[in-house]
Amino acid sequence: MMRRIGNGSLPSRRSFLQGASALTLGALASPSLVGRAFAGGRPDWSKGNPFSLGVASGAPSADGFVLWTRLVPDPLSTDPAMPGGMSGGTVPVGYEIAEDEAMTRLVRKGIATAEPRFAWSVHEVVGGLKPGRPYWYRFTSGDASSRVGRAMTLPAPGTTLDRLRFAFASCSNYEHGYYASYRHLADEHPDLVIFLGDYIYESIDTKHPIVRKHSDGVEARTLRQYRNRYTQYKLDESLQRVHAVAPSLATWDDHEVQNDYAGEWSPSFEDPAKFLLRRAAAYQAFYEHMPVRPALSTPHGPSMRLYDRFAFGDLVRISMIDGRQYRSREACYGPPNKGGGHLETDASCPERLSATRSMMGTTQEKWLYDGLSGSKARWNVIAQDVLMAKFAQKDETGQTAYWVEDWNGYPANRTRLLQHIHDAHVDNAVVIGGDSHCFWTNDLKPDFDDPRSPTVATEFVGTSISSRPPPYELFATALPENPHVRFFESRKRGYVSVDLDARRMTTKLQAISDVTDPNATLSTLKTFVVESGRPGAVEA
Ligand code: FE
Ligand code: CA
Numbered sequence: 001m002m003r004r005i006g007n008g009s010l011p012s013r014r015s016f017l018q019g020a021s022a023l024t025l026g027a028l029a030s031p032s033l034v035g036r037a038f039a040g041g042r043p044d045w046s047k048g049n050p051f052s053l054g055v056a057s058g059a060p061s062a063d064g065f066v067l068w069t070r071l072v073p074d075p076l077s078t079d080p081a082m083p084g085g086m087s088g089g090t091v092p093v094g095y096e097i098a099e100d101e102a103m104t105r106l107v108r109k110g111i112a113t114a115e116p117r118f119a120w121s122v123h124e125v126v127g128g129l130k131p132g133r134p135y136w137y138r139f140t141s142g143d144a145s146s147r148v149g150r151a152m153t154l155p156a157p158g159t160t161l162d163r164l165r166f167a168f169a170s171c172s173n174y175e176h177g178y179y180a181s182y183r184h185l186a187d188e189h190p191d192l193v194i195f196l197g198d199y200i201y202e203s204i205d206t207k208h209p210i211v212r213k214h215s216d217g218v219e220a221r222t223l224r225q226y227r228n229r230y231t232q233y234k235l236d237e238s239l240q241r242v243h244a245v246a247p248s249l250a251t252w253d254d255h256e257v258q259n260d261y262a263g264e265w266s267p268s269f270e271d272p273a274k275f276l277l278r279r280a281a282a283y284q285a286f287y288e289h290m291p292v293r294p295a296l297s298t299p300h301g302p303s304m305r306l307y308d309r310f311a312f313g314d315l316v317r318i319s320m321i322d323g324r325q326y327r328s329r330e331a332c333y334g335p336p337n338k339g340g341g342h343l344e345t346d347a348s349c350p351e352r353l354s355a356t357r358s359m360m361g362t363t364q365e366k367w368l369y370d371g372l373s374g375s376k377a378r379w380n381v382i383a384q385d386v387l388m389a390k391f392a393q394k395d396e397t398g399q400t401a402y403w404v405e406d407w408n409g410y411p412a413n414r415t416r417l418l419q420h421i422h423d424a425h426v427d428n429a430v431v432i433g434g435d436s437h438c439f440w441t442n443d444l445k446p447d448f449d450d451p452r453s454p455t456v457a458t459e460f461v462g463t464s465i466s467s468r469p470p471p472y473e474l475f476a477t478a479l480p481e482n483p484h485v486r487f488f489e490s491r492k493r494g495y496v497s498v499d500l501d502a503r504r505m506t507t508k509l510q511a512i513s514d515v516t517d518p519n520a521t522l523s524t525l526k527t528f529v530v531e532s533g534r535p536g537a538v539e540a
Contacts, residue, residue, distance in 0.1 A: 043142030048073035048085060050144050053231065054240035057137065057151035057247040058291030060310060064127040065151045065247060067095060067112070068291035069139050071120040075231050076215060080224055083119045084231065090115055093122055094140040097129070101136050103148060112139070119227055121288040125295070131156040132313070149244040152191065154312060158376070161313030162501060167510075168383070169242075169495045170196040170253065170434025171464030172233070175210040177515030179238035181465040181494050184512065184522040186241040188497060193246045194318070196434035197253025197385040198467065200229045202282070208468060211516050221278055226285035234289065243291075250290050251306060251320050253385035253435050257282040260340030260405055262327040264302075267340035276302040307364050309371055316500055317377040319368055321384035326361025331404045341405030343395045352402065352409055359410035368417070373424040378502050378532060380426050386435040388414060388459050389442035389485065390449075393478045400481075406435065418446040422456045428532055429457035430505065432496070437464040438475065439496075439509045441487035441528055443536045448484060455484075455536045460507055460528070462496040463489070466515050486537055492525055505530040507537065 043050075052075050056068040071093070074085025081087060090113055097108040112124035122139070129135060132155035139146040155161045167190040172179065185193065202220040220226045233239060242248075254261050257279050264272040264279070280302040287299050296305050309319045331352035332344055344352055351357075358365060372380055386406035395401035402408040421429045431444060440461035447453040463469070469490040479485055492511035499506045507528045512520040528537035 043091075043144070045073055045142055045144045048075075050141055051139060051146035053234040053289075054243055055137070055139065055146050055149040056243040056291040057149055058249060059293040059308070060152050060154045060247055061127070062131040062154045062156050064125065064129050064153060065135075066291045066293055067122065067124040067126060067137055067139075067149075067151065068289075069093070069122050069146055070288065071114050071122075071141070072231060075235055076228065078216075083224065083227055086116070086120045088116070091120060091141070095124060095137060096140065097126065097135050097137045097151075099133075099135065101148060101150070103136060103138060107135070118284070119288045123291070123294045125293065126151075129153050132159065132161070147240070147244055151247050154310065156313075157311060159313045161315040164192065164312050164315055164500045165190045165498065166192040166194060166500070167246075167495055167497045168194040168196055168432050168434075168462050169465050170385075170462050171198040171255075171437055171467040172239070173198070173201045173205070173255075173464070173467035174212060174233055174236075175201070175205045175214055176208075176464075176468050177211045177466035177493065178518040178520070179236050179466060180512045180515070180518060180520035180522075181510075182236070182238040182242045184510065185495050185497075186238060186245045190246050190497065193242055193248040194320075194383050194432070195248060195250040196383060196432065196462065197251055197323075198255040198434065198464075199250065199252070199286075200226075200233050201255045201467070202226070202229065202258055203255065205468075220282070223281040223284060226282050227288065230285055230289040248291065249308075249310065249318065249320055249383065250292070251322060251383060251385060252286060252324060254324060256286050257324070260330070261324065262330045262333075263325065265329045265333060265339075267330075269335055269339050307367065311375075311377060314377060315502065316379040316381055317371070317375045318381045318383055319371055321360060321368065321382060322364060323359055323385040326364055327359055328357040328410065331357070331409050341403055343393060343401035344404055345395060345399045345401045347399075348401075349404070352404060353411060355412045357410050357412055359407060359413045365413065365416065369420045369424070372421065372426045372429070375426065377427070379428045379430060379500060379505065382429065382431045382457075384431065384433055386433055387440060387461055388431050388433060389440065389444060390414075390482065391475070391478070391485070392481050393475070415446055418444055418456050422446055422454065426456075428505075428530070429535070430530065431457055431459040433459070433461045434464075436461055436490075437467050437469040438488060438490040439463045439492065439494075439525065440485065441507075441509075441526070441537045443484040443486065445484060458505075458530050458535055458537050460496055460537070463492055463494050463509075463511070465495060466493055469493075487526060487528070487539075489525060494522070494525070503532050505532075506540065 072084030114120040266275040332349040442459040443455040444457040494511040527540040
């Protein structure tokens with residue numbers, strides 16, 4: 001017997017059928033909608049479990065969320081006409097939502113649609129649920145049913161939320177190691193997981209010893225190849241469990257498309273028109289594998305809106321930033337080898353300092369500044385892909401130089417953002433990032449060169465889940481010239497765990513013992529605390 005949350009009454013027919021579109025429950029085989037797998041009037045999954053990539057939820061609202069899965073009875077099918085072993089038309093997929101993990105107190109059943117044009121992925125927008133609570137869900141089709149995942153609704157706008165436990169992760173190169181980091185992250189059962197980019201790697205590593213191979217052995221450039229990459233990654237049980245135990249928010253970095261790309265500019269100097277075709281394929285594959293809102297994020301050619309914000313009651317507003325799609329071209333870009341990350345001095349590259357350069361693009365910048373000014377949340381998290389703090393290094397000739405690929409390549413945009421945080425009195429701004437495969441804890445200042453410039457925000461950069469780090473000495477030797485860096489460590493793989501309440505943010509840098517060991521153990525490398533009203537992290 002089905003019960004609604006709280007009042008124990010039976011669901012109305014309308015709420016019961018919400019999300020079921022024109023289909024009737026139980027009648028999964030409307031002839032106009034079935035694919036080849038449904039030829040007999042009932043889905044036939046004898047050749048493989050269609051839910052072998054697991055499930056995910058994301059994009060929470062006060063009354064619902066997005067549920068994701070993708071039908072892949074033959075996940076790594078090499079037949080270009082049958083992605084994941086599927087062919088034919090649209091396929092209806094059942095889903096159930098319950099108040100409990102055992103799926104006994106069902107509050108919703110419906111039928112979602114897996115569309116061929118998006119590789120039979122499902123992005124089901126669920127509404128009409130109660131605010132501020134967890135739900136559990138699963139998908140069904142014929143004899144097959146998916147694992148159970150946990151979703152959540154946001155608290156009603158402006159209401160009190162006492163606590164949020166979230167984790168953030170980035171840079172999970174499959175070739176570089178096992179996902180012990182993801183396994184331990186899942187074991188923590190956070191309320192929310194934030195992915196900050198390099199969720200997949202398009203590349204093939206031929207320079208270093210690898211732990212396990214990208215199965216197709218090619219750098220991804222086409223839609224089929226990008227899909228194959230997500231498929232291989234998502235077959236990993238630890239990553240699947242991360243998505244099952246908690247809802248997630250995600251942005252991307254460069255490796256979802258091509259290492260070090262910026263906007264329409266490829267580091268390998270492809271004609272932008274040609275590169276944008278590749279970007280379109282990569283963005284579509286990202287969309288097909290992430291629990292993002294279809295109304296916002298359905299890709300259109302090479303464009304896909306990803307930036308978005310989520311308010312968790314009065315406690316925290318999280319702004320998800322797209323640091324790649326709208327970037328200005330890399331400073332001092334050009335053959336023979338300046339298509340990607342490289343060091344530049346002020347003398348060698350005045351372009352880097354140009355006021356017109358933007359990391360976020362003018363539209364997204366305005367959207368972020370307006371969102372920060374208007375926020376009534378106690379904490380304001382800016383979740384994005386790369387290191388924000390100034391970092392002065394020495395180049396080969398011993399000159400002070402800056403890496404052009406992170407925010408150090410876009411200092412005018414960095415100053416605009418941090419000055420805005422200062423001028424608009426944004427409460428408790430925290431920037432989180434990935435990309436560098438190192439842990440960083442930094443004070444963020446509108447003017448890093450002026451010792452009197454106030455710390456206006458706190459930055460935490462997670463290390464990599466598995467990706468190889470840069471040499472420790474490369475950055476460690478430059479730390480004395482960068483006093484706003486409170487902590488740096490490149491030699492550990494892992495993730496970051498955050499426990500947030502109205503008074504403080506407690507941040508644990510979580511490290512695994514050995515990325516080449518699937519059974520690696522976990523330890524906390526450092527714990528930092530940010531007190532509300534006092535920007536800057538203090539070691540606990
Ligand atoms: Fe990375
Ligand atoms: Ca990166």
